[in-house]
Amino acid sequence: MTSEDLKRLKSDPDGLLTYEYIANHIEDCDPDLPVLIENIINVDRTGQFTASAARYLEAIDPAKYTAYVRQLAAAVIDKDRDHAFLPGLVQALWGDDYLARAEDLAQADDIFRRIYKRLYPNPDRL
Numbered sequence: 041m042t043s044e045d046l047k048r049l050k051s052d053p054d055g056l057l058t059y060e061y062i063a064n065h066i067e068d069c070d071p072d073l074p075v076l077i078e079n080i081i082n083v084d085r086t087g088q089f090t091a092s093a094a095r096y097l098e099a100i101d102p103a104k105y106t107a108y109v110r111q112l113a114a115a116v117i118d119k120d121r122d123h124a125f126l127p128g129l130v131q132a133l134w135g136d137d138y139l140a141r142a143e144d145l146a147q148a149d150d151i152f153r154r155i156y157k158r159l160y161p162n163p164d165r166l
Contacts, residue, residue, distance in 0.1 A: 055089030
């Protein structure tokens with residue numbers, strides 16, 4: 041990433057530019073991912089592009105990008121107060137059958153537990 045790219049991304053108003061940079065440079069942006077992830081979390085007020093980045097990295101290589109996906113997912117929990125992006129995120133990260141496995145997932149994964157409690161504040165179980 042050039043210094044000009046970094047300067048442009050630092051003025052990103054909502055995270056879209058940073059998300060597009062990640063998507064368009066996925067083949068060579070690994071060394072820059074810590075800065076890019078921090079930037080998208082800092083500028084995205086609603087969690088829209090933070091959630092999109094988490095889903096994208098999960099789809100590209102879940103093992104390689106686990107730490108970044110978890111960091112992004114944790115940020116979406118705090119940002120998405122209207123629950124516009126959490127349902128799609130939980131499904132993308134834990135599969136279509138996450139509801140059937142919710143109890144086990146909540147015990148094994150704190151981020152899942154936090155998202156689940158946000159989406160289902162009064163669950164019959166958990």
